[in-house]
Every structure is written in C-alpha cells, then in structure tokens.
Amino acid sequence: MSSEPDLSARGRVASDLFANVPRSAFDTPGRSRGLLDVIRWRYLLKLLVRTGVTTRYRNSVLGWTWSYVRPAMQFLVFWLVMGVFMRLGHDIPNYPVYLFSGIIGINFFSEAFGNATRSIVGNAPLVRKVYLPRQLFSVSAVIVALVHFLPQVGLLLVVCLFMGWIGSITVWSVLAFLAGVVILAMVAFGAGLFFGAVNVRFRDAEPIVELLLMLVTWASPVLYFWTMVRDAFSALPWLTELYLINPITVAVELFHLAFWEPVSRTGIADLGLQLHPDLGWLTLWAFLISLATILIGQLVFRRLEGRFAQDL
Amino acid sequence: MSTATGPLAPSVIVQDVRKTFLLNHAHSLKDTVVSWIRRRKLSSTFHALNGLDLVVNEGDSIAVLGYNGSGKSTLLKLLSGVMQPDGGHVLTRGRVAGLIEVGAGFHPELSGRENVFLNAAILGMQQKEIEARYDDIVAFAEIGQFIDQEVKHYSSGMFMRLAFSVAIHVNLDVLLVDEVLAVGDAPFRAKCALKLKELADAGITMMVVSHSKNQVKDLCSRGIVIRKGKVIFDGPIDEALEVLEQP
Numbered sequence: 001m002s003s004e005p006d007l008s009a010r011g012r013v014a015s016d017l018f019a020n021v022p023r024s025a026f027d028t029p030g031r032s033r034g035l036l037d038v039i040r041w042r043y044l045l046k047l048l049v050r051t052g053v054t055t056r057y058r059n060s061v062l063g064w065t066w067s068y069v070r071p072a073m074q075f076l077v078f079w080l081v082m083g084v085f086m087r088l089g090h091d092i093p094n095y096p097v098y099l100f101s102g103i104i105g106i107n108f109f110s111e112a113f114g115n116a117t118r119s120i121v122g123n124a125p126l127v128r129k130v131y132l133p134r135q136l137f138s139v140s141a142v143i144v145a146l147v148h149f150l151p152q153v154g155l156l157l158v159v160c161l162f163m164g165w166i167g168s169i170t171v172w173s174v175l176a177f178l179a180g181v182v183i184l185a186m187v188a189f190g191a192g193l194f195f196g197a198v199n200v201r202f203r204d205a206e207p208i209v210e211l212l213l214m215l216v217t218w219a220s221p222v223l224y225f226w227t228m229v230r231d232a233f234s235a236l237p238w239l240t241e242l243y244l245i246n247p248i249t250v251a252v253e254l255f256h257l258a259f260w261e262p263v264s265r266t267g268i269a270d271l272g273l274q275l276h277p278d279l280g281w282l283t284l285w286a287f288l289i290s291l292a293t294i295l296i297g298q299l300v301f302r303r304l305e306g307r308f309a310q311d312l
Numbered sequence: 313m314s315t316a317t318g319p320l321a322p323s324v325i326v327q328d329v330r331k332t333f334l335l336n337h338a339h340s341l342k343d344t345v346v347s348w349i350r351r352r353k354l355s356s357t358f359h360a361l362n363g364l365d366l367v368v369n370e371g372d373s374i375a376v377l378g379y380n381g382s383g384k385s386t387l388l389k390l391l392s393g394v395m396q397p398d399g400g401h402v403l404t405r406g407r408v409a410g411l412i413e414v415g416a417g418f419h420p421e422l423s424g425r426e427n428v429f430l431n432a433a434i435l436g437m438q439q440k441e442i443e444a445r446y447d448d449i450v451a452f453a454e455i456g457q458f459i460d461q462e463v464k465h466y467s468s469g470m471f472m473r474l475a476f477s478v479a480i481h482v483n484l485d486v487l488l489v490d491e492v493l494a495v496g497d498a499p500f501r502a503k504c505a506l507k508l509k510e511l512a513d514a515g516i517t518m519m520v521v522s523h524s525k526n527q528v529k530d531l532c533s534r535g536i537v538i539r540k541g542k543v544i545f546d547g548p549i550d551e552a553l554e555v556l557e558q559p
Contacts (some may be wrong), residue, residue, distance in 0.1 A: 017367060019320065021321050028401035028404075029408060030390075044433040047429060047430050055419065128419050129394065130394065130410075130416055158532065165372065273398075
C-alpha cells in the first residue's frame with residue numbers, strides 16, 4: 001500500500017517520536033504478565049472473590065444451607081447404596097467418615113474446576129470491553145470454591161470430634177489435609193485455565209468438563225477402598241500405578257489419612273486394611289503433576305487470551 | 313490544545329497497525345460440508361484496520377471521525393488493550409482508560425456502593441484512590457440515598473449516571489471516549505460534556521469517537537478521519553468534519 005518515500009518518511013518520524021520521551025516510558029496495551037498481574041491486581045481479586053461469595057445465594061431462602069444440603073444428599077445416597085446395599089460398610093470401618101471425607105474433596109474440586117472453566121465466558125461483557133488480567137477470573141473462581149468448601153470441612157470436623165478424632169490427631173493429619181487441598185486447588189486451577197481458555201472458541205469444553213467431573217468421583221477411592229482396584233487389576237499392575245498417579249486419588253487418600261484414619265485405627269487393624277504405604281512419594285508425584293498441569297494451563301491460556309475479546 | 317507549545321511528547325503511537333477479522337460463513341457442520349463440496353470459501357477476511365498510523369501528543373484531544381464500520385472502535389479497542397493488532401505497533405504512555413465500557417462490570421445484585429468499588433477496581437484503581445474519590449463519584453452521579461440500594465432496582469438513567477461517574481473519576485492520562493455521551497437526561501449530558509471539557513483542559517490526552525458534530529467541535533481541536541481502516545485526513549477539526557462529508 002505504501003511507496004518508497006512514504007516508508008522512509010515514516011521511519012524518520014518513528015525515530016523522532018522518542019526524542020523527548022524515551023521508548024521505555026511506553027507500554028504495549030494488553031500485554032499480559034500472567035500470574036504476576038494477578039498479584040498486582042490483588043485488590044480487584046479480593047472484590048471479585050467477595051462478590052462471588054456474597055451473591056452466590058442471594059434471593060434464596062435457605063441461603064448458605066444449600067452448601068450443606070447438596071453434599072448431605074450425595075452422602076445419604078452413596079451411604080445407602082454403597083454402604084448398606086452393597087455392604088461396603090462391613091469392609092470399611094467408619095464408612096460414613098471415609099465416604100464423607102472423600103466427597104467433600106471431590107466437591108471442592110468439581111466446583112473449582114467447573115467455575116474456572118466457565119469463568120471467562122461467564123464474564124464475557126467485561127472481557128470484551130475492558131482490559132484486565134483475565135487470569136483473575138480463574139483465580140477468583142478457585143478461591144470462591146475454597147470458601148464454599150470450608151463449611152463442609154467444618155461439618156466433617158464436628159463428626160470426627162464426636163468420634164474421638166482430637167485424641168489421635170497428629171501434625172501429619174493436618175499436613176495431609178493441607179496438602180490434599182493444595183493439590184486439588186492446583187489441578188483445578190491449571191485444568192480450569194486450559195478449559196476456560198478453550199471454551200471461548202469451542203463451547204464443547206464445558207460438556208467435556210462435565211463429563212470429566214462425572215468420572216472423577218469414580219476414578220478415585222471415594223466410595224471404595226484403593227486395594228479393591230489393586231486386586232481387580234492384579235494381572236495388569238501398571239493400571240493400578242496409573243490409577244494411583246492421579247492427583248485426585250492422592251488428594252482423596254490424604255483426606256482419608258487426615259480424617260478417617262485417626263478415628264478408625266482399631267477397625268483398620270482388625271480388618272487388615274492399609275492406606276497406600278508409599279503415600280508420601282505419591283504425594284510428591286501428585287505435586288509435580290499438579291505443577292505441570294498449571295504450567296500447561298498457563299501456556300495455553302496465555303497463547304489464547306489475546307483473542308478472547310474477538311472470539312467471545 | 314497544547315500541541316503548539318512545548319516539545320513533542322507523544323502519549324499514543326500507532327504505527328502501521330493492521331487488524332483483520334475472519335468472517336465464518338459456515339455455522340454448522342452441514343454448512344461446512346455443503347460449501348466444501350461446492351468449493352466455496354468457508355470464510356473471508358475483513359480488514360478493519362489496514363496500515364493505520366497515528367501519533368497523539370500529551371494533552372491533545374482529538375476526534376476520531378468516520379462512518380460506521382470504518383474501524384474507529386477497533387482502533388480504541390487496540391489502544392485499551394482489549395484486542396491485539398495483527399501487525400504494526402501500538403504504544404501508549406501512562407494509564408489508559410476508556411469510557412467505552414460504561415457499566416460493563418456492574419453486578420445487579422450488589423449495592424451502588426459496592427459497585428462503585430468493584431468497577432473502579434476493574435478500571436485499575438487501588439483501594440485508597442477509590443476511597444479518596446468515593447464522595448466525588450456519588451455526588452457527580454446525583455443518586456443520593458439510592459447508593460445503598462441494589463443496582464438492579466435502579467432506573468436505567470440512574471444506572472448509567474453512576475457507571476459514567478465511576479468511569480470519569482478514574483485516575484488516568486489517556487481517556488478513550490466511544491459514543492457514550494448520550495447518557496441520561498439533558499442536564500446530565502450537559503454536565504458530562506462539561507466534565508470532559510474540564511479533563512481536556514487539565515491536560516488529559518483524549519480520543520473521542522462521536523457522531524455529534526457540536527460535541528466534537530467543542531472538545532477537540534484536531535480531527536482524524538478514518539475510512540476503510542486508514543487515516544485519510546489528519547488536521548484541524550473543522551476541516552476534518554468537511555472531509556468526513558465528502559464522498
């Protein structure tokens with residue numbers, strides 16, 4: 001479109017432009033620095049989390065009770081079907097505690113992962129019109145899920161206290177719980193970044209995530225004991241390895257170690273049950289995989305985020 | 313306005329910028345297959361900006377003129393960082409904020425007060441700055457005791473007034489204004505125009521997209537005319553308005 005003299009003229013202007021103001025004083029609008037931006041915008045993050053938490057149950061009579069009703073219902077159904085009908089309650093001591101500590105972990109993961117996946121499309125009016133670090137939406141989705149997870153932990157704690165948890169609790173129990181939460185949050189955040197970014201262009205991401213979330217309850221030892229998987233796959237030990245490497249499995253086992261194991265020691269000994277002996281190593285692996293998930297999520301998100309505004 | 317005096321200090325540099333949109337003609341699998349069989353193109357490209365150059369100096373307030381679809385809004389979106397150019401460079405200096413996004417971040421379930429804080433934060437302000445300007449924002453919006461009501465109960469006029477008031481009180485160096493001046497009733501519109509004039513006089517760099525001739529003449533001393541993604545005129549506002557009307 002431009003002829004020779006035009007180009008040279010433009011070149012001359014360009015060098016003159018920085019005569020009075022150095023080039024370094026200029027920014028390129030919309031250049032994202034990923035998670036660093038989230039730290040810089042932490043005040044907005046705080047407000048987004050507060051908005052997410054306070055508006056969740058606006059205009060509902062039961063309000064926060066819903067945070068208890070859903071897991072309670074899930075628990076009742078699973079307990080009745082798996083614990084009573086299928087008699088798993090006979091094989092696993094304190095089956096209700098075993099079940100509930102797994103369920104709340106899965107619930108936290110489902111909510112964090114699901115919210116993060118929907119977070120970009122759900123904030124379409126903002127993403128289309130204002131530039132702000134888009135990862136804020138994913139981060140705040142995970143934090144909001146964490147806030148809703150806390151009352152369920154409280155409920156579990158009350159039950160455990162009644163069963164004499166406080167007498168047999170160790171520092172390891174607390175650490176195991178925290179490690180489990182961190183692993184779940186990391187995987188949910190990383191995978192949420194990935195699917196949230198893909199969801200902008202291909203809305204197929206949402207049903208895929210729903211499918212994954214449906215599977216996740218069954219792909220980790222929430223309802224059954226991990227040794228049942230080992231015994232079933234005894235001919236194909238690598239399948240068990242694969243099963244155990246799943247960070248969600250590890251997080252659920254860590255929750256069991258934190259809540260169920262301390263209150264069920266005598267029963268465990270009687271039945272000869274044991275949580276995985278190498279849970280420490282598995283935890284380390286789970287951390288590495290979670291970290292890799294975040295890295296992949298970051299990579300994909302940052303590659304795609306430049307096109308969010310025009311694809312939404 | 314301050315172009316004539318002082319050394320050249322650009323606030324905005326746009327150089328040879330291109331922005332191309334892909335238009336999909338096939339919206340379903342069936343469409344895709346049918347056009348593939350008939351060897352029709354599945355998509356075509358649209359050059360919204362086609363090698364656009366522009367320099368805006370600090371304190372300038374310029375009007376961006378052009379008919380619908382000429383690329384004005386795309387230009388502002390590139391400047392605010394919402395979109396990325398496909399070619400060329402966009403550079404800005406200082407804090408850029410737009411009156412493009414009035415009300416975009418409002419949450420209907422939150423009160424006016426909470427929304428002021430949320431939106432000011434979305435536009436890049438820190439807590440202390442917002443607290444310092446909070447009273448000004450509410451006073452400018454003239455919504456009085458409704459500030460503690462949920463925003464969903466506001467009339468559309470009240471809503472726009474509050475949103476505009478937040479946007480106009482953001483600390484900024486470059487202000488992008490895109491067709492938002494039709495906010496509220498006549499007295500409030502006059503007040504907004506006055507406030508914009510005040511900001512321009514205070515040395516805020518301003519880029520205004522508007523179809524209202526009077527407003528543009530009032531605010532801007534320089535005008536650029538964009539046609540088919542290129543700047544076809546850059547000069548005094550009166551001449552720019554004349555150029556705009558030429559076919």
